[in-house]
Ligand SMILES: Nc1ncnc2c1ncn2[C@@H]1O[C@H](COP(=O)(O)OP(=O)(O)OP(=O)(O)O)[C@@H](O)[C@H]1O
């Protein structure tokens with residue numbers, strides 16, 4: 001039945017790679033480029049408008065890292081989860097819980113700071129692990145499970161104490177005040193930690209098998225399973241990473257604010273997710289870069305500083321600007337995926 | 343050459359899904375160094391057998407013995423680790439990753455835990471090259487058409503175990519319809535590869551609905567029917583007619599009928615006229631005329647632009663140049679909706695990505711296009727809807743014949759039939775069929791071809807795309823020949839047109 005006639009030397013009309021335009025539009029790096037350009041444009045606009053108010057000082061730029069270090073770390077966790085095709089709504093609660101838990105350990109229980117830090121990171125990672133375990137083993141939507149995590153950790157904050165605990169431990173305040181000079185300006189410990197986290201996350205995502213599996217299950221989980229990838233283990237690990245990052249973000253937040261409070265960081269998961277999406281990571285998973293997330297956080301941070309420099313604007317404008325940006329970027333993503341399908 | 347002890351033995355395999363007994367007590371054995379065909383109609387249970395073996399589904403009864411040891415895998419990963427590598431039906435890879443990664447993921451070359459990208463790309467390029475495939479391994483998989491993806495899946499499966507030891511990891515290679523979108527050349531290349539592995543002592547389980555391929559490459563076969571074992575035979579002991587009888591359980595006369603079937607000689611006036619229609623990077627500008635009741639077949643090699651042409655006519659891709667008129671009225675062609683409004687329907691080759699909604703029922707999938715054409719505010723009356731659905735389930739012999747079944751749970755071939763029903767039900771003026779018989783068993787294939795003939799007799803025009811030249815020749819009044827993304831010739835079908843004549847036209851690429 002089939003063409004058993006021998007084939008004359010037919011020309012090789014193999015699949016040609018896609019045309020230049022489609023390559024560019026389909027390039028997964030494009031959104032990162034867009035975000036980086038946006039950041040640069042905003043920065044230049046800020047320079048021209050507030051030049052006389054010292055916007056051009058290198059320290060203003062470095063402050064973006066100092067003031068948003070915790071958000072950067074939280075957003076890295078969110079990036080892992082979103083890349084894998086999931087979502088983590090518990091980030092803000094875990095951050096709040098970590099501030100309470102550590103403050104309580106150090107101030108009320110007299111636990112030494114290093115031990116308290118280790119315990120807090122352990123609890124955060126374990127919380128993430130549990131959520132991942134439930135999501136995988138009981139096949140429940142991540143949205144639901146991490147929503148439960150959100151309430152659980154917020155509740156635990158209140159179990160520890162209903163009041164905020166301010167931190168007077170001398171090692172904490174000296175850590176918080178430490179500045180590392182870079183010549184042009186200086187960075188805090190928190191900012192440096194955040195930059196290290198970005199670097200490590202980039203390495204893990206691009207140079208380890210685990211990192212590639214995160215992309216694979218985000219691309220198509222069913223296929224990843226059929227390809228023989230341990231998709232369950234990967235998923236659990238992703239939520240563990242996110243839990244760990246949230247706890248670390250909580251520690252940085254505590255260092256920044258120097259208190260524990262049951263209502264710290266309410267809703268911060270949404271900032272982390274917004275930064276990730278603005279940084280070009282597809283909410284459907286499988287596409288994005290942690291460098292994009294860095295720019296996403298910087299853009300959000302820059303909006304905040306510009307509004308501060310403006311002076312008369314209410315801080316609510318930050319939210320409005322974030323909302324507008326988010327919409328714009330989701331539309332860009334939509335256009336890109338639509339383009340890819342044709 | 344079969345050794346006394348099989349490498350793999352499955353006995354009394356039972357698998358039940360809610361409401362369906364997919365396998366009831368099937369025995370199967372596989373010897374080292376043999377190529378063994380698993381045969382059966384659509385829905386006979388071939389893929390289920392493979393999925394039970396490789397740990398995708400759990401076993402409801404029976405035993406599996408690998409190398410004399412009783413095994414039961416909980417995941418494809420475990421099966422892989424035990425030396426069973428599988429290409430599942432439908433491409434199962436990650437479209438967002440590069441070709442190289444899709445081949446290597448899970449066992450990337452690393453040094454101190456760091457992935458060696460350069461080495462991986464180089465090795466991937468070599469592997470791909472060995473299969474005669476000339477593609478950029480750093481491009482994302484989604485940039486390539488289905489056939490290339492299928493080849494990449496094959497490359498992945500045969501190279502597993504290569505990384506650390508020289509391929510000795512693979513004991514059993516399972517290929518579930520790996521050739522369904524491949525060209526003759528690729529099939530030959532694949533067969534060469536399979537023979538090489540066979541000589542190395544690998545046992546290969548092969549599924550295909552192309553009987554010629556089975557007779558060309560396989561040593562032994564096991565035939566299933568409705569989830570039960572019909573028998574195990576040496577390929578040399580059973581001829582095609584005998585095999586078909588075993589598969590469908592009765593004599594086959596449908597094919598014979600079709601061969602004698604005369605195409606309607608007279609076709610009506612022009613239905614669709616495309617002038618200078620083209621798209622850069624897709625297909626060069628072409629003219630095409632399709633008359634009422636005419637079947638136009640498209641012939642050409644893989645990547646010659648068959649699908650691209652169809653997509654332009656349907657408005658799935660926007661043309662850069664040219665215009666289309668249907669019934670003498672110009673159609674804007676900005677989106678599929680314009681084409682649908684003008685009476686054009688398009689049955690895509692990529693049922694997984696662009697066609698079916700796996701979580702909806704058969705009924706919902708079938709009426710989707712009709713409902714969309716009517717507009718969502720005007721639901722089809724339930725009685726009329728059920729009647730229509732029942733009619734097409736029967737006409738296409740969709741199994742199980744249950745409109746409430748979820749489409750994702752149907753066998754591959756039956757899913758294809760559902761997609762076909764969806765477009766037939768809209769009663770289009772022009773029906774574009776892109777590889778409509780991919781993955782469809784021999785009986786159903788004949789049914790679908792008969793259907794095309796009778797649709798044409800009723801005055802519907804059809805644009806028919808198929809990799810098999812015989813299939814195109816059997817059905818078409820006119821054949822458009824494509825090469826290098828250009829429509830190079832238009833032949834009127836007749837006794838002098840043969841597959842080799844078409845291949846010559848493709849090779850010379852001249853206008854006639
Ligand atoms: N996940 C599932 N849930 C319910 N029923 C299923 C599921 N998978 C398969 N089935 C049913 O099991 C039967 C066997 O299907 P299977 O996919 O094994 O057929 P097949 O022989 O591979 O057919 P084809 O040639 O069309 O690929 C079919 O009736 C199908 O509807």
Ligand SMILES: [Mg+2]
Pocket residue numbers: 388389390431518753754755
């Ligand atoms: Mg099958």
